[in-house]
Amino acid sequence: MNTRSGKGLSFAKRIYLPRVFGMGIGLLCVMAGTAPLSPPPWVWAFMLFNGLVWPHLAYQWAARSEAPYQAEQRNLVLDSLMGGFWAAAMHFNPLPTVTVLSMMTMNNVSAGGKRLVLRGALAQLGGMAVAVLLLGPGLQLEATTLQVYASLPMLTLYPMALGWVCYQLAIKLAEHKRRLGALSLTDSLTGLLNHGAWKDLLMLNFQKCRKHRSDAVIALIDIDHFKAINDTFGHVIGDCVLRQLSAELRRTLREGDQAGRYGGDEFCVILPDTSEAQACQAMERLRERVGSYRNPQLPTLRISLSIGLCPFGAHLDTSDTWLEQADRALYTAKGAGRDQVMVAHRLHAGTQGLHEMPDLMSLAR
Structure with a gap:
């Protein structure tokens, strides 16, 4: 799992496109949630970096690492950290906050199971704390029409994309299982039945x-x-x-x-x-x-x-x-x-x- 040419690198490649897609449509959701609060310019710059640059940077970071699998697990925790930051930056507006955090939790479930979900939840809380310290506390419980429409792509398209990735992985696993089953029945030297x-x-x-x-x-x-x-x-x-x-x-x-x-x-x-x-x-x-x-x-x-x-x-x-x-x-x-x-x-x-x-x-x- 930790070799540059093994499953760790394939894991990073498999997550790359869903992260690019998810961060891209998630950017719309976060922009709609923070715009009414008139955040400072650095928040907008950080928002664009997170949505447009970070997915590519995360992939290169994992691909060039000596342990791509562990590096990608770290990237997923950082995704959760930034998701928590944006939840607090939007003053916990229910619809965009739940949309962002639930999609990131879905990533953690599919990529690392219970352990990664727990690490991701702690990272989300840490991100919220950082945002409160930098931007101050706030609570906005009403969603605007714009925020509703901006959240729809994340709620509909991203689960479909993630489901497609999981389906492709299931097909590959079934093929690997079939090949392993065939190998267990054959003699390695002659290719005949053992x-x-x-x-x-x-x-x-x-x-x-x-x-x-x-x-x-x-x-x-x-x-x-x-x-x-x-x-x-x-x-x-x-x-x-x-x-x-x-x-x-x-x-x-x-x-x-x-x-x-x-x-x-x-x-x-x-x-x-x-x-x-x-x-x-x-x-x-x-x-x-x-x-x-x-x-x-x-x-x-x-x-x-x-x-x-x-x-x-x-x-x-x-x-x-x-x-x-x-x-x-x-x-x-x-x-x-x-x-x-x-x-x-x-x-x-x-x-x-x-x-x-x-x-x-x-x-x-």
């Missing part, structure tokens, strides 16, 4: 499949010998390999498929409304595309994938069981020589087993 978000989707898809008896397949993907890639080429290249695989997943999968980074060099995919054969074709296509990747600067770099698939079946009790079967298929693929796709199957009632699809036997190496 472990927790993908497992939540897995549970939802499991419940959907059980309820509607629909097809779905999950896949666990492991980069073969990834540790050796890191040891040989370095972790920077290892990260590039992870990003390359995530990019291939986006290119290969359909729009409704849900891919994530399960952890380390393991990736996970949910293929809804997909048969076993379709899933095998998709994963084989992914395996071939990744395997054909070549980097001219690293001619010895080779990437291969071991993939375990598990179609949804009524024998699966939970989403964790579903995931466990895909995991077993993955480790069977790795144990059988890697760089291949394996599918988990229920061999018979009460038991679980694994086998490689007959049309994928040629993939084993």
